[in-house]
Amino acid sequence: MENVPTYDAASGAAGERALGAELGTPLYRTLKDAIVQYQANRRQGDAHTKTRGEVAGHTKKPWRQKKTGRARAGDRRSPLWVGGGTTFGPRNDRRWHYHLPRKQRLVALKSALAGKLGDGEVREVLNLRFEAPSAKQARAVLAACAEGGSALVLTAEYDPVVWKSFRNFPRVQVRTAAEANAYDLLAHKWLLCQEGALDVLLQRIGTTVEA
Numbered sequence: 491m492e493n494v495p496t497y498d499a500a501s502g503a504a505g506e507r508a509l510g511a512e513l514g515t516p517l518y519r520t521l522k523d524a525i526v527q528y529q530a531n532r533r534q535g536d537a538h539t540k541t542r543g544e545v546a547g548h549t550k551k552p553w554r555q556k557k558t559g560r561a562r563a564g565d566r567r568s569p570l571w572v573g574g575g576t577t578f579g580p581r582n583d584r585r586w587h588y589h590l591p592r593k594q595r596l597v598a599l600k601s602a603l604a605g606k607l608g609d610g611e612v613r614e615v616l617n618l619r620f621e622a623p624s625a626k627q628a629r630a631v632l633a634a635c636a637e638g639g640s641a642l643v644l645t646a647e648y649d650p651v652v653w654k655s656f657r658n659f660p661r662v663q664v665r666t667a668a669e670a671n672a673y674d675l676l677a678h679k680w681l682l683c684q685e686g687a688l689d690v691l692l693q694r695i696g697t698t699v700e701a
Contacts, residue, residue: 492607500617511697516601524598528673533586539579542567600695602672618684623654639679646686667691
C-alpha cells in the first residue's frame, strides 16, 4: 500500500494519504509497447522524396552509348546524378498510425502509475480550484509540488479555470483523469492530481480503492 504526499493549495499544509490500492509490479515490456504506439501515432510523416519518374527533366540520352570514354548514361534523372531522383527515400504515403488493444493500454497506464508512485513523483493537491484563472496561484502550487521538473496536472473533470491557470507554464500540461494515458505520465517528471483525480485514474485501470 502506497502513501501519497498531499498539499493543500488553500492553506499550504502538507500531509499524506494512504492510497489503499495495490498496483503490483510494473510490466515494462507492455509499457514500452504502449509508449512506442503513442509516439508512432504522433508522427506526421511529412518527409517526401521524388523518384526518377517525378523529378523535372527530359529523357534524352546525354551522350551516345559507346566510343566516348565515359560511363553509360540514360537520362539526367538517374539517382546517380545530382538533381536526379532518390532511391528508397521517405514517402508521405506511409501511415504510422495503429492501435493496441484497450486492455493492453490500461495495463501500460497501470504500470506507469505504479512506477510514478514507486519513485515518489505523485502529489495529490487538495483544493485545487480557482475562482478565476490565476498564474500566480498556479506558480505557487508548482513551486511547492513540482520544483525542478516538468509536471502533468490531472483534474477530476474538465476544469477550464485550472487549465487556463497552468497553460502558459513551460513543460506543464493539464489533462483530465479520464483521458490521460501512459505516455502523458512518463513524459513528465511530476504527477499532480487534483482531489478526486487519482481515484478516477484508479477506477479506469480496474483497481478498487479502499475507504
